[in-house]
Amino acid sequence: xxxxxxxxxxxxxxxxxxxxxxxxxxxxxxxxxxxxxxxxxxxxxxxxxxxxxxxxxxxxxxxxxxxxxxxxxxxxxxxxxxxxxxxxxxxxxxxxxxxx
Amino acid sequence: xxxxxxxxxxxxxxxxxxxxxxxxxxxxxxxxxxxxxxxxxxxxxxxxxxxxxxxxxxxxxxxxxxxxxxxxxxxxxxxxxxxxxxxxxxxxxxxxxxxxxxxxxxxxxxxxxxxxxxxxxxxxxxxxxxxxxxxxxxxxxxxxxxxxxxxxxxxxxxxxxxxxxx
Numbered sequence: 420x421x422x423x424x425x426x427x428x429x430x431x432x433x434x435x436x437x438x439x440x441x442x443x444x445x446x447x448x449x450x451x452x453x454x455x456x457x458x459x460x461x462x463x464x465x466x467x468x469x470x471x472x473x474x475x476x477x478x479x480x481x482x483x484x485x486x487x488x489x490x491x492x493x494x495x496x497x498x499x500x501x502x503x504x505x506x507x508x509x510x511x512x513x514x515x516x517x518x519x
Numbered sequence: 520x521x522x523x524x525x526x527x528x529x530x531x532x533x534x535x536x537x538x539x540x541x542x543x544x545x546x547x548x549x550x551x552x553x554x555x556x557x558x559x560x561x562x563x564x565x566x567x568x569x570x571x572x573x574x575x576x577x578x579x580x581x582x583x584x585x586x587x588x589x590x591x592x593x594x595x596x597x598x599x600x601x602x603x604x605x606x607x608x609x610x611x612x613x614x615x616x617x618x619x620x621x622x623x624x625x626x627x628x629x630x631x632x633x634x635x636x637x638x639x640x641x642x643x644x645x646x647x648x649x650x651x652x653x654x655x656x657x658x659x660x661x662x663x664x665x666x667x668x669x670x671x672x673x674x675x676x677x678x679x680x681x682x683x684x685x
């Protein structure tokens with residue numbers, strides 16, 4: 420038997436690692452993976468709170484997040500392929516056309 | 520038992536996430552992300568979410584990560600180039616991460632007394648209960664996600680198609 424807060428702390432740590440990865444990684448695909456890591460961390464929080472309050476709808480929300488994340492991954496990876504085709508690089512520092 | 524399982528898979532989770540940050544080759548990062556997602560599935564099972572645990576393995580560790588590794592192999596990505604990156608991101612980003620993590624941790628630790636405990640005897644949310652809510656109360660959002668997925672498929676095909684063939 421362990422406190423629910425441990426799960427929440429784990430989720431916060433995973434989310435922070437996702438943000439750090441988003442900041443330090445220079446490869447477009449790895450940056451995208453960091454975003455998936457953040458989504459997963461939030462899902463863990465949802466499941467913990469659903470367990471805490473015996474709310475089935477919390478788990479349904481995770482289900483919807485998974486569906487949207489799968490759709491997002493498909494579109495995002497297609498965009499990455501399109502970028503690679505036109506620029507022949509995946510380094511985020513060289514894909515800076517829209518940067519101020 | 521629960522404590523041991525939680526600790527083992529929490530360490531797997533954090534180790535995978537750290538490995539994702541440390542590896543320079545994208546395929547190694549993708550494999551460590553699979554470790555993170557599979558251990559999260561076990562944690563979901565510990566929290567009594569059996570359907571989500573299986574969906575996590577099938578959808579995330581299976582489908583999404585296969586897509587990732589497929590793209591890594593398709594584009595033949597090499598080692599990550601070490602460029603300096605944005606100074607603002609490092610100057611503002613890391614303190615911001617530290618502050619957010621600190622705030623969340625303090626709030627959770629303060630609320631720890633009101634939060635309950637998790638144990639193996641809590642029972643699981645069956646797929647039956649889940650589907651009753653999903654197909655009864657939330658039928659419209661469920662149908663909307665199918666439209667979303669259809670749009671996403673079309674968008675992915677349109678984006679990834681070679682230009683000039685159209």
